[in-house]
Amino acid sequence: MTQVAAADRVSGRTRVRWAVAGLAAAAAALALPAPAQAVTEPEADGVVIVGVPGLTWSDIDEQTTPALWDLADAGASAAMSVRTLGSWTCPEAGWVSLGAGERAGGVAARDAQCTAQSNLAAPADTGEGWTVEGWDAFVEANSAFNYGARLGSLADALAEAALQQDAAAAEAEAEGEPAPEPNPGSCVAAIGDGAALAAADTEGRITFWAPGLDALPEAMAACDVVIVDPGVVVGDTADNAPDTTTDYDQLGQDDTEVGTEETSAADDAGEIEPEADPVRTAAARSADAAVAQVREALPDTWRLIVAGISDAAAPSSLHPVLYAGPGVEPGDLTSATTGRDGYVQLTDLTATALAVVGADIPATVAGAPVTVRPESGHSAGEAVADGTDETAAAAAVADVSPNFYWTLSFVGVGAVFAAAHLVAGADRWRRTARTVCIAFSAVPVAGVAAGIPPWWRADHPKLAFWGLILAGVAALTVAASLPWTRRGIRPVLVVAGACAALIAVDQVSGATWPLHTPMGYTAQAGARFTGLGNYAFSVFAAAVILLVCFVPWRGRARIWGPIALGVCAVVIVGAPMLGRDMGGTLTLVAAGILCCLKLWGRRLSLGALALAGGVAFAVFAIGGLLDYLRPEEDQTHLGRFVGSVLDGTASQILIRKASAAWGTVGESMTWISLAALIAAVLIWRRRAPIRTSAVAAAVVGLTAVAAIGGLVNDSGMAVPGFTAALGFGLLAVAVGPRPTAPATAATEPAQAQPAAH
Template identity: 30%
Template sequence: MAVVAFVVASLAVSALMARPHHRSIGQPGPLVIVAMPTMTWDDISPKATPAVWALAQEGAVGNIVTRAISAHSCSIHAWLTVSAGARATLGKGPGQTGSDRKIEPCNTIPNPQKIGQGARFPGWKKWRTDSLKRPIPAEIGLLATRLRAQGSCVAAVGKGAAIGAADNSGLVARYSPTIETANFTTCPVNLVSFDKIDDDALGTLMTRLPEKTTLVVTGHADDTDQESLRAVIVAGPDTPKGLLRSPSTRQPGLLQNSDLTALALSRSDANPSLLDGRLPAVQPSPNADHSIEQVRDVNQALFDEHRVVNQFFIRYIIAAGFALAAGLAMLWVPTLRTWARRWFVIVGAVCGAVPVSTFLVGLVPWWNTSRPGTVLSLSIIAIAFGLGAIAVLGPWRRWVAGPAVFLAALTASVIAIDVTHGSPLQFTSIMGLQPVFGGRYYGMGNVGYALSASTAILTASLLAGRWILRGQRRLATATIVLIGMTAVVIDGYPSWGADAGGPAALLPAFAYLALNAAGLAVTWKRILYVGGLTVVVVGGLGFLDYLRPPEVRTHLGDFMASLINDGRLTSLQRNVRANWTMLTGVWINMFVPLLLLLVIYVLIARDSRLGRPLAAVTSRVRYLGHGLAAVAICWLLGFLSNDSGTGIPPCGMVVIAPLVVMIAASSGRLTPKDVPLEAASRRRVDAPHADAPPAKPAPAT
């Protein structure tokens, strides 16, 4: 019934999210890319920017991710990214805007030296050398060099655009400092840089363009503004109306700066191979105003949810702390202990429902309200209270672990359905992908992975415990294998989760559960077998992705391509460096390894002062102890194998801890209703408890 319900829900979501077939962007004439830094859809209107608005009514619209290496994007880095088709930087960029709204200044764009009709950057050789030495090398100058090899060229108007138009040696084929002196007929690709949003200058430019020009107008970079997605418009005779899309983001209405490189290269190469950029297309829609409203809403939602993240979780932690303190105070009063247990069940249910509520709130258009941050926070809490009430009052409440299984299974299922349909809920969730500051726009993010993996393992272990109580170890093992295979496929399949580090942690965790459910000992030989199987599965997923065309590969296929073609481990290096930077960048993250060690110690040292409370809970609920041990294995391996693995243990703890508290405080049946108490008691006497400590041997005589 659970499988049928999941499939039906998935098909229903597929039907609701059905979209028209994508159409390509034709370029019958020259391509002109105009950058107006900081431009968002809030800056665009019929009165304020009539020229930009007219283009938006005629062409395809979207938002563009401008982040390069640093948290704050600058025009110089954006143009280097366009030049390389991959994220690139020059020196250390500004950090993320703080709570004081103070923005660090961007690096100044140097003036090129004019040489005949072109120009040259004297320091380009050093820039290129430094860029190629980075963990993920970016080949600045790639755009102009490839087009020149095809007998084409790139012209630039403005010093910023000159950076994007320079070839490997720093030479710009055609350069004009101003629009008035520019000639848009000499090169098929033209880059134009403005210093700010200038609708009048754009209108003047449009009067000088040749016929059949494909015009791209993009917000390009944050520069002097707070970090945000920026507006992008593509208009031309062969560009259909609708939402811009790219395989690099898989989100309707979202491009990256490097996708513009792919668009320019597609003039001579139908499927240009780039590190980051992919050829954009259009999801047709005849209603231009509706498309503009969609991309404006997405930008507003991402901007508002990022502002509320820290405030929401600080207040949530304080409120949860007070709730726990109130429950502990009631425990000290003998006449209130029954109420204290009920209180902990309620608190555990609501707190356990908060993570999934941060995803489900995306179904509510909170960003269209007058106070979006407040409405977002209140909506999350309201959904959490509703789900908590269902968990506590549902028919599963008669089993001590029933409410926890409901919430855990719901969390894992919601994230699974979301991931298999393009991650629209993760995209805008406060516990989601954070696309403005991150590098992932689809698939399984690290926070989503921590929540889904932890709850899937807990669900599998508690359901397997039901079969073990009935003496059905084969069915217990089958339950774990079925849930485990589903979780691994959803997380690792390139068109869904597209996660390499996730399956590497999930497989050993579920294998540990399955071995114990089958009554088999965890030996070094079996550990090696599991390790080999993990390598085969993860490598196989990456190799299958590598076999697909380059333009549709995910980072899994790109990693295999770099390993097979060049012997490079750049993606692995990036993961290690990113995880180390995250671990050491903020002092509180240094406690994550200590948290992991504490969890492992509590699970192993059952007779210790810290371990006894948890041991009392795991001894009551069949197989819960093994489930928590498997969760700890997943956290440890996930911490080591993911680029932001530092966040996995604490995010997993956010959902697991309240569920364990709820189980500990529940007064329901220790065994499910379908398991006869007499038979369960007899089996507990006849066979040692799987979660119980080993019996001490008799003293030698």
Template identity: 30%
Template sequence: MVGLIGLAGIAGLAIRPSPDNNTGSADYVILAGSAGLRWDDLDPQRTPTLWAEASRGSIGWLSVRSAMRVTCPSDGWLTLGAGNYAAWPRPSTGSRCEPASPALTQPDDIGANLTEQRSVVQNNQDRLPYGAVPGALAESVRCTYAFGPAAAMAAARPFGRVDKYQPSLPADATGLLSQCNLSIVDLGAVSGSGAQRQQQVQAADAMLARVVAARPSRSLLMVAGVSDTERSGRLHVAIAEGEGWNGGWLTSAGTGRDGYLQLIDLAPTVLTALGKPAPERLFAGRAATVVEGRPAGVTDSMLGVHNADQRSVAQNAVAGIFFEVLAGLQILLFLLAVPVMVRARRHAGPRGPALPSARLVSVLELALIAAALAIPAALLADATPWWRYGHPAWVFGSVTGLFIVIGTVLVRLAPRYGRTLWPLGAAAAVASVVVGFDLLTGAQLQLNGVAGYSAVSGGRYAGVGGVGLGVFVAGLLVLAGSLAQWIAKPWRPVIVVLLGGIGVVMVGSPYLGADPVGAIAVTAGVCVAAAITTGGWLTFSRFAWAALAGLAVTIGFAVVDLSRPAADQGIVGRLLTELGNGTAGPAMQRAAAANGQALLDSPLTVLAVAGVLMLAFCQFSPWGGLNRLFGLHPALRAAGAGVTVAVLIAGVLNGSALTVAGAAAATAVPTAVLTALRVLLHAADRTRPEGETDGPGGPLTRVTSSPNVRQPS
């Protein structure tokens, strides 16, 4: 069993797609930036130059994450020049970002000095956990030419010198853009709405027209909306046009998603196009590449039903509401279930509280099933264009509610509904199938989805997110535990290993879940579950074999990952490389900060705590029933232990704290409470030894008596 788990884990983690470096080289790179520029600002009539460049070149959505929660213009331009998450010190906390207006001196007629650059570099090195060095891009090229004060922030070297500088791009820039191999042009900021915004976009388009007219041959022109201009995150314009950048989607190894690019990817893209090496350990981004498959028209690619920015805005607004409502409803449901479980416990004497009515039990069971299906239903709801309507929260809630009702009715009307483990296993199967199918089809439901992750936040762009991982792990292992009750004891670990191995591959494969840390966590959970699925306790020998399998997967993948070039390594390889050269401190600091923020900010933390408290009541109170359930069905106890181990490891190592555990609890705890309630109601039924089971429910294979008829004790 250990060998099977190890082989599955290494196979899923080690195989990676070869990097796609099909872009062309250039003698010059011109980077034209505009703070706040979004795809819905472009129009073939009002912005003909931007539209033409987008039509000819390669395009994508630009995530402008920096070291700040909201990337204002100063942060964006500084991050561009650092190739890493950087921040410009700012005192303002208002609703709008301040324009980029650094202090500059011009001691000669050639270049300029950014007077605050040294202190800014020191601040990013000492106070921020990313290790960014503003000016790393300029230090990697022969010469930079900046047009505009904001552009100077990206073109300045770490000590503040801008090689060549002009306050603005001249009306006739002929010959200027070939004086340095990297020219950075500020097209002006775009903010507000209505006519004012349109005027700013038209001014940026007119300046870009002068850039296009003056660009030298064999040059790469990059256009980027380098930051937000308001205190809210958005997705922005990314265009690359030149030899090798003709059509197609922009992407990078950092995002792993066609059509998505990060702001930190622009600096390594510049150096790759110029044929220069990236500075060692300074850049956090990856060079952009081009993939085919993009529709020919800009409208069909980026606007209308394909407007990822509009969807991400709606997702950010609705996600918080959804999980807060889900947490509140599940807590209320648990509180209502407690008195029913107290009354459901059968007493030995002739007197005792009346048993709950059959109708009350039926309604509570349906409510618990509906609660368990809430997140899978939300994932399915993300397949609909709910975000395009005037009241997206209401539309999303209605669609999600419809899917919940459909799923609950299907579980209830199934012929096997009366069997003790059927609701638990059926809900788990739905959860694992929904997430698994989404991964097989490119994780389209999770990208910018309410139950997924947002490209604006910049944490993940492809594969399985924290919520999806929790739902998938809980569903898969609980399903394995339920199915294991069908077969004899010696073969139960086989079921857990087979389903668990599939889960490891799907989570860890870069073609599917793209989460190697999550795959290692799932491996640990599967090993624990397989070790105790036949019953008994987690003895030292069982724990040793489980730990050995998890360690084998981790070491095997680490060896394979470390053999790759540094630019192609995954998160495990990069972490071990950083530990080896002594630079892992910032990464560990970032993980700790991310865990702290997720622990305090996420409603899923509340769901995780509520789920633990409810399970503790079910197991340790006289009215719980969970101990009896685990005694009758040891494979379920094994599944619960495996889920706990997997979600805790994944949450801590991925910097998401209890997010993964909260999603798992929301999926598994309601139906676990339902199953414990059924055990309580039929605790006095005549049972047979475990070896004589006739179905998946073990000794309690069928609910045969009315909860209102007290059985003899």
């Protein structure tokens, strides 16, 4: 018998090792980026980019701006995030970011009305060209921002293309072959003061500059990329402008607490038609006249991009991009940086200009060339309506997010201590505490589901949003409290299962729901347009851990069930066509391995920790390397990070992310995280450790998700906060109160010991 038992233990350990290896291999294979797709774009002799600071979709009207309306009808369009360094982008920062292809900032003061950054100086004429005065100040200012913006990347990339052409011609001449046709226009020309900032090279020099559009033909003859500043900012009068008293930077200037920018002008974000402002209307007409003049002078072989390249005042907003010319069919625009039709980012315009003229896109350019998605029946009216609706949705989410986060955190403090009372407190109020735990755990699930209906179109968007949250919480609480679902661990399986299924369906169907709720990122923040954001990942990972631990696996399913569920979860989180969250993949792989080892009765030694960390890092490294080997324009943020490691600039990214994570300390979700830690200590002191494999595994898994996720994601304290919001109360429900009678059949599945193999 002793030999048989020993053999069984050896066999069990072998199966565990193979199971962990299989989980790691499957996760690594399925988390890798999708194969690269060739980007084929018709040739064009050049491209003109007209930047209009402050231009919004609501400014485009058939009567007021006929040229823009016609361009929206004839070409492709998208809503664009102009997010750079702060919670709103003034013109100076927008122009500099366009030239860098990366988030950059200006040197003038960034007030709420963008007054200082709208008054731009003309470049100085050196006799041999032009130069931006005070360029060194721009370079110095951006060196402190940790985004690694290389100002002038657009102009330098075109200059490099010219050198490559010269080298190819010299090589052909040396070999006696016909030289390729020279292209003397590998440069950037600028018209207008703001355009000079975008057209300057890394030394602040400009190949061609002119103050007005009369010089457009000459500019196109000199360079194949021309940037135009019409000299107008489309903004409101002081009496009709957005809030100018709120310090938006203090409310949230990075990508971690998205939605913390108060938007007083969006109290009625569902309104499609804002009140007309005579100053704004006049500015829009001036911009339209400039666009009409450009289109009249544009050759048939050139393309045109018109974009609202910055905000005119705080708070931020989405802005239109209109794209037309040879090979551009009517439809929507998208890019690899957004992964969603109808959305692009400011830095994508830099990459697009380089791609149009056939120049290589340097690693310093964070954007990707836009792609046209042709759409039959496309019209200007449809494009403007969609863009206006997307802008209203983003503004409405930004408006409700601060209250959602603070409500979730402070109510969560009470819910966490209710969970502590349920597990280790007196008998009184335990049933109420159990209901509170279930209801509160349903809040983030309802937050994801709230994105399904277009609540921002309601007459009172805030009321509509909170009505959906309350309805979702009520529905899920009732579903977990029915006679056949309220016993034992069944409420845990109901809530966790609903959460995991909801997010999985959203990812498979296009990942649209969290984008329109505080559980995701607003599009105007430019953090994540598709895939799985850090907030949704946190609750998804917590739900998966609870399902792995508390589903009543039987027999061999106790090994293969958690593995299958874990692999599916890793695919949803990390696959490039789904979650695209490699930080989340690293977290979930490590937490999943530790959780499964504990569930299977293994001791979590240093070797087990090393195994989990090593496998997770291997998945991350292999996926990053293969992504890096793809063409630069097809790489995701992971491949670009590998490139930054190789070129020595990764430290800037790590410092920026660490700074963003540190900045979340003291923010809203910190308090629920702190309360969860205190409550866990109270439970430990008042009630001896609950020695069941399922509960122990759930504690290990949830703790790993909170700790690792908080360290590797720039959302910082938000990850443990959202993990606790869903997981702490449900874990308390699974544990239940201290038994007062011998019969505890309700908690039998949670008390089950690992089956012998």
